[in-house]
Amino acid sequence: MSGNRENHIFSHSLVRMSGREFASLSRFIYEQCGIRMPEVKKTMLEGRLQKRLRVLGMKSFAEYIDYLFDPAENSQELVLMIDHVTTNKTDFFREPDHFDYLRERVLPAWWEKYGMRRLMVWSAGCSTGQEPYTLAMVLQEFAASRSGFDFQILATDISTRVLEQARKAVYQEELLAPVPSLFKTKYLLRSKDRQSGLVRIVPQLRARVRFRRLNFLDSDFGLREPLDIIFCRNVIIYFDRSTQVRLLQRFYEHMRPGGHIFMGHSETLNGLEVPLVSVASTVYRKLQ
Numbered sequence: 131m132s133g134n135r136e137n138h139i140f141s142h143s144l145v146r147m148s149g150r151e152f153a154s155l156s157r158f159i160y161e162q163c164g165i166r167m168p169e170v171k172k173t174m175l176e177g178r179l180q181k182r183l184r185v186l187g188m189k190s191f192a193e194y195i196d197y198l199f200d201p202a203e204n205s206q207e208l209v210l211m212i213d214h215v216t217t218n219k220t221d222f223f224r225e226p227d228h229f230d231y232l233r234e235r236v237l238p239a240w241w242e243k244y245g246m247r248r249l250m251v252w253s254a255g256c257s258t259g260q261e262p263y264t265l266a267m268v269l270q271e272f273a274a275s276r277s278g279f280d281f282q283i284l285a286t287d288i289s290t291r292v293l294e295q296a297r298k299a300v301y302q303e304e305l306l307a308p309v310p311s312l313f314k315t316k317y318l319l320r321s322k323d324r325q326s327g328l329v330r331i332v333p334q335l336r337a338r339v340r341f342r343r344l345n346f347l348d349s350d351f352g353l354r355e356p357l358d359i360i361f362c363r364n365v366i367i368y369f370d371r372s373t374q375v376r377l378l379q380r381f382y383e384h385m386r387p388g389g390h391i392f393m394g395h396s397e398t399l400n401g402l403e404v405p406l407v408s409v410a411s412t413v414y415r416k417l418q
């Protein structure tokens with residue numbers, strides 16, 4: 131066997147993670163970003179961090195942990211590690227009844243009450259941008275028939291990797307399958323290179339969305355204006371109960387009275403002590 135081939139095999143062999151190494155990594159991940167890593171996730175974590183070890187030229191998780199926990203390296207590596215451990219699954223028009231409820235119930239009532247004020251929306255845990263751009267399409271449609279309706283979408287995530295993709299707003303065309311055809315015509319640009327199969331969100335919608343990195347465990351979210359609508363879907367399932375309650379309380383503080391929060395379809399707030407009332411399945415409201 132040639133030396134090159136040996137190197138190739140070596141560089142792709144799996145570095146094993148011991149139970150103790152997993153315990154210290156999972157504790158660290160929980161402390162830094164609230165994500166629970168129970169024992170069943172060990173294989174997943176081991177697999178996902180292989181690439182980091184390879185890039186850093188490290189041959190053991192012990193070496194990686196020393197590096198990660200070193201205060202001099204910590205903040206930079208923490209960001210990169212989080213990029214590897216977060217689950218970022220998302221879709222355009224995911225859980226579509228939320229967007230129906232928004233269009234049919236929330237927006238008309240808001241418009242009647244507040245008219246020309248700017249509607250502030252937050253996609254909290256926005257992943258690669260499909261959720262905030264779906265919101266932008268729905269809100270832009272609403273604006274088209276109401277002169278003076280104005281809106282702004284803040285989209286945040288802990289992962290810099292997904293935010294970079296979201297800002298580019300370029301997607302493989304098959305990911306746009308759930309988008310209604312009329313919206314595709316209005317809100318998507320096709321790549322000049324037809325073979326690439328890439329599309330991009332139009333500048334008019336991109337200008338409505340502001341992306342920013344935010345960790346839900348940060349002591350200050352840096353939000354200056356109260357929010358009318360928050361979408362925080364398929365995020366709190368990764369957190370334990372006390373982190374969920376703390377986060378919901380902070381969302382509550384940042385919401386305008388009468389504002390709405392949309393959670394993922396498996397994320398009921400039943401039993402969590404937060405003063406939000408249920409108005410539809412996994413849609414909650416702060417009382418006026």
Ligand SMILES: C[S@@+](CC[C@H](N)C(=O)[O-])C[C@H]1O[C@@H](n2cnc3c(N)ncnc32)[C@H](O)[C@@H]1O
Nearest residue numbers: 163216218219220255257288289345346363364
């Ligand atoms: C499964 S995705 C959900 C995306 C979108 N909301 C949806 O429902 O399609 C969850 C997102 O939450 C983000 N996330 C996880 N922990 C976070 C934290 N502590 N602070 C901010 N975002 C976090 C992840 O990076 C990921 O992009």
